[in-house]
Amino acid sequence: MSVNLPPCPSCGSDQLVKNSKIHHGKQNLKCLECSRQFVQDRENKVIEHATKELIDQLLLEKIPWSGMARTTGVSEPWLQSYVNAIYEAVPKQVKARAKKRALRGSV
Numbered sequence: 001m002s003v004n005l006p007p008c009p010s011c012g013s014d015q016l017v018k019n020s021k022i023h024h025g026k027q028n029l030k031c032l033e034c035s036r037q038f039v040q041d042r043e044n045k046v047i048e049h050a051t052k053e054l055i056d057q058l059l060l061e062k063i064p065w066s067g068m069a070r071t072t073g074v075s076e077p078w079l080q081s082y083v084n085a086i087y088e089a090v091p092k093q094v095k096a097r098a099k100k101r102a103l104r105g106s107v
């Protein structure tokens with residue numbers, strides 16, 4: 001294959017093919033040996049703590065998630081996984097106490 005393509009991160013093979021582009025327009029590569037797909041020069045985007053706090057506040061409003069993702073600069077899949085993590089952290093048990101029963105004939 002071409003010289004400037006990196007080896008496969010899983011098996012080290014240089015038998016790679018271009019495999020379409022990811023949603024940000026970067027070239028996706030696929031290893032012919034192990035079928036691993038990867039992106040050359042990927043960037044790990046770190047979501048700032050302030051952005052997460054803003055998203056926490058926005059989630060309390062009736063705003064579409066796509067609008068939240070556009071204004072805060074995060075991706076919709078990231079927002080979905082963030083909300084899923086928050087949802088998992090919410091306790092599912094309802095804390096209820098038994099009502100005190102009024103004694104019959106006491107009133």
Ligand SMILES: [Zn+2]
Nearest residue numbers: 008011031034
């Ligand atoms: Zn491989």
